[in-house]
Amino acid sequence: RAMDFKHWGLVLIVLSVVLASHGVLATQYYFSEASGDDTRSPVQASSQNTPWKTFNPFYRYNLTLSPGDALLFENGGTYRSQINLTSIGSNSSAPITISNYGSSPNLPIISGAQIVSSWSSSSSNIYKAVVPLTSFPQITNLFDNGVPQILARYPNRVNNITKFAHCSSATSTNTIQTCTDSNSSITANLVGGTVRFRSTPYTYIRANITGYSNKRITISSDGVYGSFE
Numbered sequence: 545r546a547m548d549f550k551h552w553g554l555v556l557i558v559l560s561v562v563l564a565s566h567g568v569l570a571t572q573y574y575f576s577e578a579s580g581d582d583t584r585s586p587v588q589a590s591s592q593n594t595p596w597k598t599f600n601p602f603y604r605y606n607l608t609l610s611p612g613d614a615l616l617f618e619n620g621g622t623y624r625s626q627i628n629l630t631s632i633g634s635n636s637s638a639p640i641t642i643s644n645y646g647s648s649p650n651l652p653i654i655s656g657a658q659i660v661s662s663w664s665s666s667s668s669n670i671y672k673a674v675v676p677l678t679s680f681p682q683i684t685n686l687f688d689n690g691v692p693q694i695l696a697r698y699p700n701r702v703n704n705i706t707k708f709a710h711c712s713s714a715t716s717t718n719t720i721q722t723c724t725d726s727n728s729s730i731t732a733n734l735v736g737g738t739v740r741f742r743s744t745p746y747t748y749i750r751a752n753i754t755g756y757s758n759k760r761i762t763i764s765s766d767g768v769y770g771s772f773e
Contacts, residue, residue, distance in 0.1 A: 579618075620646065624655050698730055
């Protein structure tokens with residue numbers, strides 16, 4: 545009986561060590577739009593009393609998530625960031641958790657959209673704002689108070705119907721395609737913009753504009769194909 549007691553004691557000690565080690569490895573990171581501070585350390589952000597404000601410090605400290613870790617966002621806040629969880633492995637017994645906390649009935653919002661401010665009047669019913677390329681390398685969606693908007697385009701939509709310019713002449717090689725619109729009224733530099741060529745009634749090619757001169761648009765041939773609904 546004494547021998548049996550010793551064996552059970554050894555098993556309990558081993559189990560305690562294993563459980564304790566899991567508790568040490570698992571980390572919870574807290575985020576709060578209302579009381580968060582991005583100057584805090586990862587150790588501080590692991591406490592609900594000293595959360596981060598955004599997800600940016602997670603990348604700044606080159607942190608990674610391990611099995612059992614958790615990202616906890618306070619209710620009622622909006623967190624503008626992209627959360628990349630592609631290289632974290634998997635562990636079914638200790639999953640990585642993304643959840644919420646707090647007393648607010650409104651769930652947190654995690655959004656990759658950024659706020660554009662400092663709008664000024666350009667002309668009648670038209671407003672403009674300077675958008676730095678470092679913060680907005682490519683604009684694919686535009687929202688006004690959460691409502692999706694149609695991006696600036698040429699030709700304009702008429703009665704909610706998409707219009708297309710007409711290529712009066714075009715050339716194509718293995719690497720370059722051009723389209724000349726003799727009726728174009730565009731005077732701005734279109735280089736860096738995006739063009740969508742309608743190749744058939746149901747398909748199109750989306751590509752970046754690499755040149756624009758004398759009403760002629762030049763694009764590289766490595767565009768992305770798509771289809772109209």
